[in-house]
Amino acid sequence: MYESVDLPEDAPPEAVPLAMARGFTRAAWRAQGHELEQLAIFAAASGSEFDAVEVAALLVLSPRAAQERLDLAVTLATRLPRALAAIKAGRLDPYRASKIADATLPLSLEDAAVVEREILDRVEEMPAVKLCRVLRRIVARVNADALQALHEQRVARRRVDMYPTEDGCAALTVHGPAARIQVAAKRVDAIAYQLRDTGGADGRTMDQLRSDVALDLLAGKDFQHAKITVQVTLPARAALGAGNTPGHLVGYGDIAAQQAVDLAYQADATWRRILTEPATGRVLDVGRRRYSPPAALRDHIQAAMPTCTGPGCVRPAVRCDLDHREPFPVGPTDKHNVHPACRPHHRAKSFGGWKIIKRGEILEWVSPCGFRYPHHPEPITHPEPVPPPF
Structure with missing residues (x-):
């Protein structure tokens, strides 16, 4: 069943198929919600250890995928009934x-x-990666110890997966603590850029260089040390050991307070420490030994807005352009007019007909078809309640 979607005022003709595509997508979500509801009913009625085998055969899934589908259905029906209702309503x-x-x-x-x-209340226009970050923040606020417990559970299940793809290629994925994965990925990036900048690329693209460098490192090839910097944010009280408010790992999201404190003093990379103001969660101080004022402005913007501001984008700000909302020199180069934008979003604004309207702290992206996508900046750590006066 098709769900109509309101078109923006004065929408061009090409906006109509986009609106229809969105309607069909939401209709598919509704159908999947009803499917999950029926699977939960089946699991409750059957209770056999072979339920996943039955579902796999019927829905043409692998046994593992069928078990995951069944587990999700049961969890939604028994623990998260509002989420199941949101799927059935086409909102999720x-x-x-x-x-x-x-x-x-x-x-x-x-x-x-x-x-x-x-x-x-917030999920409808939120992509999966951002959803995970916001979820960690809410979970930590509801139960600060849960974030650490969840981290420990995930770390206990760390693994390496290898599976074939196509035409003689394969994929290797490493699951482990976010901080260590980020350090490893940044080292691969740093070496790849070093090869490119010193003439060692031999015509390879950056993606090809990253792949070759990662496999060379795993195979034991020794590269000259490449300097990397990783940014970790922690509330001032947590830095003093006086609170358990979560910190923030740039490029990943919220992490448990103790993890943030531990990372700030780790030695396997250059860790830039950022302190936040307890009452608001906004940036208070960027730890820095040597940088000129333009670099200081860049550091502040990347700390205050840790991802691209484009709709649905979570590319880390450190890998984005610093874009002028109002083009320079009409618009100044300051924290009110400069924001991080990944190269595709930057180009879309400069050459693709996208516009950005600033409403207070909100940056609203407007597409050529007239659809509007507000970017709501969030504090990168949790605001802490002000303690009562003595």
């Missing part, structure tokens, strides 16, 4: 619902309901 897809289920796994039913209620 099963994949993002699975992220809510994963994030609330260590919580009690009562706390899970609190997280579910809050995230469903």
Whole structure:
């Protein structure tokens, strides 16, 4: 069943098929919601250890995928009924619902309901990666110890997967702690850029260089040390050991307070420490030994807005352009007019007919078809309640 979507005022003709595509997508989500509901009913009625085999054969899935589908169905029906209702209403897809289920796994039913209620008020226009970041923040606020518990569970399941793709190629994925993965990825990037800048690329693209460097490192090839910097944010009180408010790892999102404190003093990379003001969660101080004023402005913007501001984009700000909302020299180069934008979003604004309207702290991206996508800047750490006066 098709769900109509309101078109923006004065929308051009090409906006009509986009609106129809969105309507069909939401109709598919509704159908998937009803499918999950029926799978939960089946699991409750059957209770056999071979339920996944039955589902796999019927839905043409692998046994593992069928088990994951069944587990999600049961979790939504028993722990997250509002999320299941949102899928059936076409407001949420099963994949993002699975992220809510994963994030609330260590919580009690009562706390899970609190997280579910809050995230469903905001989830409709939120892509999966951003959803995971916001979920970690809400979970940590509801139960600060849960974030650490979830981290420990995930680390305990770290692994390496290898699977064939096509035409003689294969994929190797490493699952592990976000901080270590980020250090490893940055080292691959640094070496690849070093090869490119010193004439060692031999015509290879950056993606090809990254792949070759990563495999060379795993195979034991020794590269000259490449300097990397990783940014970790922690609330001032947590830095003093006086609070457990979560910190923030740039390029990933919220991490438990103790992780942030530990990372700030780790020695396997250059870790830039950023302190935040307790009452607001905004940037208070950027730890820096040597940088000129333009670099200081860049550091501040990248710390205050840790991702691209484009709709649905979570590319880390350190890998984005610093774009002038009002083109220079009409618009100044300051924190009010400069924001991080990945290269595709930067080019879309400069050459593709996109516009950005600033409304207070909100940057609203307007597409050529007239659709509007507000970017709401969030504090990168949790605001802390002001303690009562003595």
